[in-house]
Amino acid sequence: MPVEHAAIIGAGIAGLTAALALARRGISSDIFEQAPVLAEVGAGLQISPNASHVLAELGLLDRLTSVWLEPQSIRLISGSSLRELAAVPAGNFARNRWGAPYGVLHRKTLQKTLLDAVTDNPLCALHLGTHFESNLAQCRRPAEVIIGADGVWSKLRQAIAGAHAPHFSGNVAFRFTIPKAEAPGFLDRTSVSALLGSSAHMVCYPLKETGGFNMVAITAGNIAAQAWQGQPTPVQQELLQSRFRHWHPSISGLLRGRNDITFWPLFEAIPGRWQDGDKTVLIGDAAHAMMPFAAQGAAMAIEDAFELAAFLATRPVAEAISLFERHRTPRIAKLRQRGAFNRFAYHARGPIRLGRDIVLSLKPPQSLAADLDWIYGYRPIG
């Protein structure tokens, strides 16, 4: 018998999207979120066409397009000279080539859009301030499937033999936003800009909601055993300053003296099992947390949620979750490889960097876009 009711652990992007995708199939759910209120974690998000296609299927695109910004291009720029190396067209080009828009927005805007839709849907019941250890008894009716959407530090993962705890990736992120009034002129208000340098890169894009800019600097770095996101320590501050010291003065100057930067050690999941062959399955970062080098973590969570709902609506649960895992694993593995390649290319040093710059400069936009067809043009089952 296909599933009629699900328990979802975690109300992040994966969990909320799963509740909506299940409801679209007539499957009800209880969603359990440990936080008493859904906090504003993170800053900006790029939502690529593969993810916005799913959000359109869930009826959310009109709400999102009214609040997000569709960049004209994704630009790769030298961090030392600010010279453009290459640009992938986005905007209307993305809509035409990949059949759905490329948008950038504050993470809280996406979360609120999903949350409002969940709250409005009688098939979804959200329970805030509830840890999964204690919550299943609160389900409105017995759940045939338990969906772990509880993020990179998933507790539900422990219930799955062959699932592995995440490991530190050797990279750290520093995130901050620049208010509209303080945004320097060199920041492009129409595009996503990825500034590339030795062992580091920085992604900047405008946020329509505030008129300011979302900034993420990512660099190789070590962490103390218990490091977690928060205010950077003096050592982490020094790492950031030293990595960007020899970049273009406009960028190194931008980082100096800021007290609003947050530190994010980057962990990634080791490939392993996502389901127990019975009734428990992981999605999103709980299953396959990945580096942000391809900006696809949230997009994969959204695709997972949509495709899992399609399997659960048409098959008995044990078969559905095992097919789901088998179907999604190759795509996630390929994306990990693309992320690793981007890490190598974005952070290249010396002669490799020179070679990269030449290759990028010679690539026409159509060829750069063609490289992304398998990611952005993906059409999920369902």
Ligand SMILES: Cc1cc2nc3c(=O)[nH]c(=O)nc-3n(C[C@H](O)[C@H](O)[C@H](O)COP(=O)(O)OP(=O)(O)OC[C@H]3O[C@@H](n4cnc5c(N)ncnc54)[C@H](O)[C@@H]3O)c2cc1C
């Ligand atoms: C620097 C950076 C930039 C990024 N940029 C992009 C981008 O541009 N585009 C993109 O697609 N992705 C991006 N990502 C990745 C993206 O942010 C994540 O992949 C995505 O948010 C994962 O969503 P999730 O719902 O799986 O997990 P989470 O967002 O972590 O949600 C998990 C939820 O589960 C709850 N929870 C945890 N444990 C329990 C429990 N025991 N009981 C109940 N609830 C629990 C948590 O409170 C949380 O609300 C970026 C990531 C980083 C670090």
